[in-house]
Amino acid sequence: MRAVRFDRFGGPDVLDYVDLPEPTPGPGQLRITVEAAGVNYADTHQTDGSYLAADQLPFVPGSEVVGRTDDGTRVLARVRGGYAEQVVADAGTVVPIPEDLPAAHALALLMQGLTAWHLLTTAARLASGETVVVHAAAGGVGSLAVQLARHMGAGRILAQASTDAKRALALDLGADAVATYPLENPADVILDGTGGALFDDALGSLGTLGRIVTYGSAARTPAAPVDPQRLARLGASVVGFWLRPVLARPDAVTGPLRELLALTAAGALRPLAGPSYPLADVRRAHQDLLARRTTGKVTLVP
Incomplete structure (x- = not known):
């Protein structure tokens, strides 16, 4: 073969x-x-x-x-x-x-869909009404995270993306506005799979008790060191996330995947x-x- x-x-x-x-x-x-x-x-x-x-x-x-x-x-x-x-x-x-079910749609729901689901629930512990910023919002994980954040009760969703076309796509998927740093109003949750300078900019717009979840380094450049006292003053958190160990936990796959498939079948989620x-x-x-x-x-x- x-x-x-x-x-x-x-x-x-x-x-x-x-x-x-x-x-x-x-x-x-x-x-x-x-x-x-x-x-x-x-x-x-x-x-x-x-x-x-x-x-x-x-x-x-x-x-x-x-x-x-x-x-x-x-x-x-x-x-x-x-x-x-x-x-x-x-x-x-x-x-x-x-x-x-198109193969690409099904595949989007597996690693990327499970990543988006666990980013919002397991890592960020999103609460109803909170403001969420999604980096790379037109990508595989980001496009699903934008939609799932709305389904999970986010109050406001801001999208960051690298081109006008990608920003327009994120808005079409349900984002309320484009994220431009520094944010006018601090965010409760920021999902960052890019790292580098974008992580540094995002950290500066994190609100009180906010959580920035880092799950990748697409920029392939390191972010600046994080000052613990800066986090302490905000009561904020930097949360690291990697899907592989999460998949080993009981009920980490079957339940969320069934939910993602059901939302897709109902037209509430568009991979x-x-x-x-x-x-x-x-x-x-x-x-x-x-x-x-x-x-x-x-x-x-x-």
Whole structure:
């Protein structure tokens, strides 16, 4: 079968399109023929070696797929090595999905949807009526966080994005206004997956008892050190979030994912389908993602 693998850390150029043996499911596993694999920003960090958890080389990236099990059931699954024509998955991570649900929409609800859900509930502990700022609000996580914040009772939602088109998209998804720092009125919750100078600007607009949740470093530059006394004066918090350990907690996946699927089926949540690339064009997919030329869920199609 065909798959994507890298044998050394680096940029998109280290991703190779190769032949690998077909996987054989072990006890408690299912084999899935991949319809589409999701691309996440974390995949680029795995590729360059900057991911929080180091992976052993050689490595096949990809943590989520839509496809069919050997009995023909269409499923959404968390996997290792998803950039491939076939994968195996633990049966407990496999969720049947409707035939009419687009693969990109289903994939958007898995890692990115669960991230947005847990950012607002588990990490930020959003309360009704609070003001939320979402960075990269047209991206995979951000676009869902904007919508979920409204569903969860946020009083005001501000969107930060890098271009006029992306800001317009965030407003169309339900944001009340564009976030421009310093904010006129301090925020209760700020979701930041960018880091760097944007994190520093955001911290300056955090209100009393506010929470800024940092869950990524797309800027790939460090933020300035945080003065604990500055936080103490506000009673504010900087909360770190990483999805991987959260997924190991009881009820961290099934309940939230069912909620996300139900909201999507009811038309209350609109996942964004981004560009789709042939699996062989994985380098271009990563290049476009790193250059912030994409919006919504990026997918690879074998």
